[in-house]
Amino acid sequence: MDEQDINERHRARMQRKKEVVDQKIASARRDAGVLLVNTGNGKGKSSSAFGMAIRALGHGMKVGVVQFIKGAKPTGEELFLRRFPDEVSFHAMGEGYTWETQDRERDIAAAQRAWDKARGFLADASVGLVVLDELNIALKYRYLNVQQVIADLRARPPMQHVVVTGRAAPPELIEAADTVTEMQLVRHAFAAGIAAQPGVEW
Amino acid sequence: MDEQDINERHRARMQRKKEVVDQKIASARRDAGVLLVNTGNGKGKSSSAFGMAIRALGHGMKVGVVQFIKGAKPTGEELFLRRFPDEVSFHAMGEGYTWETQDRERDIAAAQRAWDKARGFLADASVGLVVLDELNIALKYRYLNVQQVIADLRARPPMQHVVVTGRAAPPELIEAADTVTEMQLVRHAFAAGIAAQPGVEW
Numbered sequence: 001m002d003e004q005d006i007n008e009r010h011r012a013r014m015q016r017k018k019e020v021v022d023q024k025i026a027s028a029r030r031d032a033g034v035l036l037v038n039t040g041n042g043k044g045k046s047s048s049a050f051g052m053a054i055r056a057l058g059h060g061m062k063v064g065v066v067q068f069i070k071g072a073k074p075t076g077e078e079l080f081l082r083r084f085p086d087e088v089s090f091h092a093m094g095e096g097y098t099w100e101t102q103d104r105e106r107d108i109a110a111a112q113r114a115w116d117k118a119r120g121f122l123a124d125a126s127v128g129l130v131v132l133d134e135l136n137i138a139l140k141y142r143y144l145n146v147q148q149v150i151a152d153l154r155a156r157p158p159m160q161h162v163v164v165t166g167r168a169a170p171p172e173l174i175e176a177a178d179t180v181t182e183m184q185l186v187r188h189a190f191a192a193g194i195a196a197q198p199g200v201e202w
Numbered sequence: 203m204d205e206q207d208i209n210e211r212h213r214a215r216m217q218r219k220k221e222v223v224d225q226k227i228a229s230a231r232r233d234a235g236v237l238l239v240n241t242g243n244g245k246g247k248s249s250s251a252f253g254m255a256i257r258a259l260g261h262g263m264k265v266g267v268v269q270f271i272k273g274a275k276p277t278g279e280e281l282f283l284r285r286f287p288d289e290v291s292f293h294a295m296g297e298g299y300t301w302e303t304q305d306r307e308r309d310i311a312a313a314q315r316a317w318d319k320a321r322g323f324l325a326d327a328s329v330g331l332v333v334l335d336e337l338n339i340a341l342k343y344r345y346l347n348v349q350q351v352i353a354d355l356r357a358r359p360p361m362q363h364v365v366v367t368g369r370a371a372p373p374e375l376i377e378a379a380d381t382v383t384e385m386q387l388v389r390h391a392f393a394a395g396i397a398a399q400p401g402v403e404w
Contacts, residue, residue, distance in 0.1 A: 010306040010343075017301035028392040034402050036245070042383035044240055044250035047257065051249030054256060055278030056401035076257030099219035104212040129401050141212075161402050178396060180388035181244035189380035190230040199258035199331050200236050200363050200381075 033160040035153060035177045039136055039169035042183035043201075049131045049163040050077045056161070057087055061128025064121035068114045069094035069134035069166075075202045089127075091117050094134065104141075111143035118152075125157035136166025139173065150176045235362040237355060237379045241338055241371035244385035245403075251333045251365040252279045258363070259289055263330025266323035270316045271296035271336035271368075277404045291329075293319050296336065306343075313345035320354075327359035338368025341375065352378045 036052075038045035053063045065081065071092035081088045093114035095101050115138075121130045138144050150172060153162060164173065174180050189197075196202060238254075240247035255265045267283065273294035283290045295316035297303050317340075323332045340346050352374060355364060366375065376382050391399075398404060 007306045011304045014301040014304040018304065021301055024392060025398070028395050028397045030395045030397060031399065032391075032396050034391045034396060034399055036402070038246055040386070042385075043238070043381055044246055044253075044383045044385065047253030048246035048250040050253030050256055051246075051251065051279065052253075052402060054252055054282045055249065055404065058278030058280065058282035059400040061401050076260030077253065079260035080256045081260075099216040099223055102213045102216040102220065104209045161399065174388065177389065178391035178394060179245055179402075181246045182386040182388050183244075183246065184242070184384040184386050186376065186382035186384050187379065189234075189236045190226060192380060193230050193232045194234045194236060194380060195230050195232060196227070197233065197236055197363065198261040199263050200238070200254060202257065 036163040036179045037169050037177040038165045040182035042185035044183045045165040049165050056129040063088045063129045064127045065090045065131040066118045067092040067133040068138045072096040108143045111138040122156040130162045132164045134166040135164045136169045139170050140168045146170050146172050238365040238381045239371050239379040240367045242384035244387035246385045247367040251367050258331040265290045265331045266329045267292045267333040268320045269294040269335040270340045274298040310345045313340040324358040332364045334366045336368040337366045338371045341372050342370045348372050348374050
């Protein structure tokens with residue numbers, strides 16, 4: 001098969017593919033706020049949420065961030081997003097992972113304070129995207145009531161997007177979400193002895 | 203079991219967990235540039251790369267971005283990151299997905315131009331993070347030679363991080379990477395008829 005045949009076959013295949021893709025897009029035509037959940041053991045759950053944050057900022061939306069576990073030390077995302085106080089309201093309200101604090105009552109109190117902050121965003125239609133980072137961890141340890149959380153999420157403004165991150169998302173939340181991704185660990189640099197690098201992991 | 207017992211059991215379990223986590227972290231102590239690959243059919247591959255971009259910016263690093271497929275219309279990430287020309291060098295060099303262009307020779311030429319731009323970043327130690335968005339698509343369709351791409355990636359400055367995104371990453375690239383995540387599709391809002399929303403998908 002010569003080069004011209006390859007190119008022609010490619011064109012025909014891509015034309016068929018375009019018809020399938022176009023049909024899919026045409027059938028998804030409703031505008032609505034999306035509830036996303038990023039879960040699984042692989043890397044990319046929080047970073048994907050912060051990538052959405054800059055997409056939202058690029059489209060002129062306001063962004064509210066609540067970090068449920070992180071907060072003990074400032075991360076790159078916090079250092080950067082705090083440069084835009086008019087556009088981003090950033091709240092790192094955790095005190096470290098629960099195996100760091102080892103104090104369940106303190107964790108519950110911190111999670112409840114963080115959820116109160118989240119509810120403020122979920123009641124404010126001027127906030128286009130709400131990032132609830134590591135909320136799944138707080139739900140997994142039952143620091144928060146999942147039914148209450150879902151009720152508050154459902155009551156939010158209809159065009160507001162929300163992204164929830166963290167391992168082990170509860171089945172009830174997965175059921176309630178519009179878009180769910182499981183970040184599957186294929187390989188991690190930790191296993192090769194590389195420490196958590198700034199700009200990559202935090 | 204009363205509340206005090208629950209709290210004590212929690213503390214003991216978290217103490218054991220902390221020992222495991224601390225040991226893992228202690229054994230990963232080498233600093234190095236990390237090559238990451240985000241692949242799979244789920245949402246979050248590109249957004250995770252752009253979340254890393256803001257982490258890197260928060261730590262004072264410079265970021266280079268090459269988009270291999272996107273470029274036909276400006277995305278939220280492009281609109282936002284172009285606000286920081288001293289910190290981010292942004293190049294959207296695609297002409298749309300290959301099923302949009304339907305022209306293999308044009309796609310190959312565009313991919314080669316984009317790779318030339320990427321090689322410039324990969325030869326510049328002042329760039330802390332290089333985002334190669336949708337490179338996997340260009341490799342899947344063999345618009346670029348995977349061995350040449352891997353050789354250029356391996357020759358980069360030792361502390362430079364690179365993140366490659368796109369479905370169907372080739373096995374050779376997965377083998378060469380330090381951290382690989384497969385974004386698995388659990389559910390997508392398209393299926394419920396919700397169109398691609400700004401701030402979420404682009």
